[in-house]
Amino acid sequence: MRRRLEEVGFRTLMLMALLSVVGALMLLIMVVAINGARALNWEMVSQVPTGGYYLAGGGGVLNAITGSLALAVTATVVAILFALPVALFLQSDYGGRTRFAVVVRTYLDLLWGIPPIVYGAFGFTLMLYMGLRASLLGGVIALTFVELPIMARAMEEVLRTIPRALKEASYALGATRWETMRWVVLRQAMPGLVTAVLLAFGQGIGNAAAVLFTAGYTDNLPRSLFEPVASLPLAVFFQLGTPFPEVQERAYASALILLVIVLVISIKSRLLGRLLSKHNVLD
């Protein structure tokens, strides 16, 4: 009887937690969708702002959409190039059991906890030093810093779940560590690695603080690495800050666009991850 009660009690608890999480998320999406729906139209996603856009004039946020994609996609690609080797190094096959690895792990955890605005300020200082002005390049650098620790740590946790016996099967055939990582571990870990990348990408594309000083803002489409770019989070921020209800609605519409972008990209990459891992052993 007591065990049955425990079982029911715990099930109820899980269900309640699940409902609150899903409920809160639904609520958020609904608020954004309802407030943004009226302003969302083809012009919104296909045009750059006109002169009077922020006074409720015509135009759209294509500048911010393309800017955000340019910023976050580039930063994510750069972050992968650094995060993957770091995560691999943290495996026990390489440096994972050394004291240095412990330091690196702690350091990444620390970086993870730093507020993005600090990366923005850091990036800004770095740019002043290098003589850069607010630009796509500056934004990419700051966002890479935001994404790196999340991605590296998430990847490490994923790689850590690969059974030692599976790696040993490869070693036993005479494969080197690199060959084993490349052909066995990465393949097996692919779905998890995709999740790690998405997690970081989501952080990157949604981040306003890191790009505020570093990428700047512009009403133009991104043209070069050395010119400012717009971004959706800042578009939301600026539009919400105007006194015009029509422009505020566009802020919600921009937020909705951001959500849809994240959603589409995450579904696409998950499908890709599944395709790449059709040979995976052990489910």
Place this chain on the structure above:
Amino acid sequence: MPHVAVRDLSVTYEGKIGFKSTTVEIPDACITAVIGPSGCGKSTFLRCLNRLIDNTPGARVQGEVLIDGTNIYDPGTDLSALRKKLGLLSQRPQVLPMSIYDNVAYGPRIHGTRRRAELDDIVRKQLEVAGLWEEVHDRLHQPARQLSLGQQQRLCLARGLAVEPEVLLCDEPTASLDPVSSGHVEERLIELKSEYTIVLVTHMLRQAHRLADYVLFMYMGELVEEGPADELFSNPRDERTRDYVAGTIS
């Protein structure tokens, strides 16, 4: 000089004994069974022979393992070349996350075989030797994980044979299989023993009876007795061997 000889070899795990100093030669072209109760050091012993033990945290190896006369614990040993010589069949079949074909071709590819026709030949030949070709020839490019456990273990055998080893190390290769699949694997080992030096770790006495030509009996980290199978089973010298063979200790 046999392919495998061990001199004063011992292993500790952070001070705890894996097995005590052991000197033994493994006879070629037959099946040597390493028997003994769980935890007596059989797997540890086997993992020393291809230096997989290097990957185990805390393990410390002392002594020498001579493979074809060279001590593999000498600095500068080419691990890849060493492991190519010693195939491994583990307790649970560990197929790689790729197709059946690629599992077998994995080893040869790593060691430099690139030509498709050559790989096709190797894959076919080794799958036949492992007794799996009939069952899988029409789905070579499907994921290996779709095979049954017994088929997976034979795939692992084919994969190991594909790099042309001289020695096969088998660590309780039938422990996770059903009786029919175990039977298949045992048949393969008997067929292969004329060409390979086979070290078979098992805690199943009956399997040792069926397969072994030579037997090492380990007990609590110690090599207690060794000898030709019929001799050791019918006329054990050590009391512990006698008890174990009779089934009074396990």
